[in-house]
Amino acid sequence: MRAQASVLHLDLDAFFAAVEQRDKPSLRGKPVVVGGVGGRGVVATASYEARKYGVRSAMSTREARSRCPHAAFLTGRFHAYRDSSNAVMGLLRSVSPLVEPLSLDEAFVDLERADLPDLDLPTVTAFAETLRQRVREVTDGLTASVGVGSSKFIAKVASELDKPDGLTVVAPGTEVELLRPMHVTVIPGVGPATAERLRRAGIHTVAELESVSLDELVRLVGKAHGTGLFHLARADDDRPVLAERETKSVSVEGTYETDLTDRKLMEGLLTRQAGEVATRLRKHGLSGRTVTIKVRLHDFTTLNRSSTLPSPTDSTATVARVARALLADLDTSGGVRLLGVGVSGLADWIQDDLFGESDPEVVEEEPAHVEAPSSRRTAWAPGIDVVHAEMGRGWVWGSGRGVVTVRFETADTPAGPVRSYPVDDPELTVWRPPEPGDAENSMAPPPRPT
Structure with missing residues (x-):
């Protein structure tokens, strides 16, 4: 770990829903759910007002409606989310050349490269508070939760401690003390399946995890996962903040709070992600030949499957169709923690109608936050x-x-x-x-x- 709290993690609060509330005055202070609105739709983001009723991301829209029938259910507008995200990422890059975006609404910032007189706690705290205010200004009112710590892991944990619209700075030397009383699920990769294995071994908190030997953790959850848990339980994380590199592919992925077991739900999520990837391709005048899906299973095994098309495409229907076909070949019965879709082999031309007519299911489940061409929009x-x-x-x-x-x-x-x-x-x-x-x-x- 670093000797100073010099890694900042910023997370825009309930981002998609907050943008909708900002742009729609009649929805301010009311439950808002952004996602697929059809019978097989999936929640992308719920406002904090909706979360009080148990609505959460990756939940089926049908269940969300049953929990909060009076919420506003919206399909979303990717252009608005993209514009707000660009404003925030531009702000972050103006204060440090090392910014690592994780998604539209989340990023790490390396404060060692920021123009600060020192990295003492009062200095970084004042800087982070000013940054939060500037985020509010450049987005016309959106709020962000910020965490600062001596590593990416600690900074991300810290940003979750005072949500929404909060700031937590973890003093160097106090990281393990902070983690010990927390449930093991605070550690990345500890989902329900891993948590259950640890529970059966009598391990519930990070303090209990810290007391377990490396050999025992490897026996419980495997070598790679066990080694990672062993180090993170001791707040040992030396991963650097990595700035964006040249784009060689376009991809979207999501990690879910609860293991996914419903195949239809997974297909809907892949379709949503395919739509966002295709929209980004079209935005930049690109297309790609190779479609890849990424699937992280309940036991943290990560699988990648790809299919290469005869010609490049930027079609939502095509990318979604291939992604669902790749998923069909995988055994996901034990549960899935992460799903992702990517397109590589980028080119600046396309061949239309590669598969003929568009898939009507794709049109119905066009992603909540993706702008589809008007000819294919519901x-x-x-x-x-x-x-x-x-x-x-x-x-x-x-x-x-x-x-x-x-x-x-x-x-x-x-x-x-x-x-x-x-x-x-x-x-x-x-x-x-x-x-x-x-x-x-x-x-x-x-x-x-x-």
């Missing part, structure tokens, strides 16, 4: 941005039976009026953020007063 999905020729900008409240209902409001207006229109009303269209140099959408009229 029409008027709840939460998407729209603009009306007379009323201005708003978002879809709901739709059905030939009618779409819109709440007219933006982040900069009060909670606005609700109006309903025929789904084919020519004055109502999907709103998308303007591209650089494109003034078409920027000239949309503002919403009228209530």
Whole structure:
């Protein structure tokens, strides 16, 4: 470990849901669930108001609706999340050249490379507090929880201790004392299956784990996992903060609080991830030939399976179809902790319709936070941005039976009026953020007063 608390971990609180609440004034302070809204949908993020009812990420939307039927269930808007993430990551890179993003809403920062007079506790504490305030400013109000410690492990643990909107700095030399009373699941990789093995051996806390020999841990959970647990139980973590390297692939993965056993749920998650990967490819004018899935089983065994296409693609339907086919060849009956989808073999051209017609299941389960082409989007999905020729900008409240209902409001207006229109009303269209140099959408009229 480092001699000073010089690793910072920043985690934006309930990120997708918080962006929706920021941009939709009528939802502020209310339960919001972002994810697939169909019968096979999966929760991507729940606001803290929804979490009080037991809603959590990776839960099926059906179960989330049963727990919190009065929540707003939204399909999400990747462009809004991407823009806020870019603002935060840009801020972090302005204070240190060593920033390691873990996802859109989470990153490590190496404070040894920051412009600080010293790395004493008062200095890094004041810096972290100022950074949190600056995050709020560059995102127009989003909050972040921050942890600072002498290693990546300790910094990440610290950021979880005072959520949401909190700051914890762990003084060097106190790491083991902090960890000892905590449950073993605080250690990365200790999911329900590993926790159960440890429980049967009488190991519940990190203090009890610390008292177990390396040989015994290897016998219980295997060499690689046991060795990792042995070191982390002693707060021994020397992993460096690694800045982004040249992009050779585009991938998305998620680790889940509870082992996944439902194959349909896993397929839905892979489809969501495939959509996000495909969107990123299209955003940067790229495509790829090799589709890879990453699966971490309940016993922490990590499997990778790949399939190479005859031509590069950036199609959500294609990537999702291949990912689900790769999953079909794996035995996941014991439970899955992590799922991921990636595309490599990148090129700057594509061959359309590689597999012919798009898969209708992919259209239904388009990821909550992915902007799909309008020709493949489920029409008027709840939460998407729209603009009306007379009323201005708003978002879809709901739709059905030939009618779409819109709440007219933006982040900069009060909670606005609700109006309903025929789904084919020519004055109502999907709103998308303007591209650089494109003034078409920027000239949309503002919403009228209530």
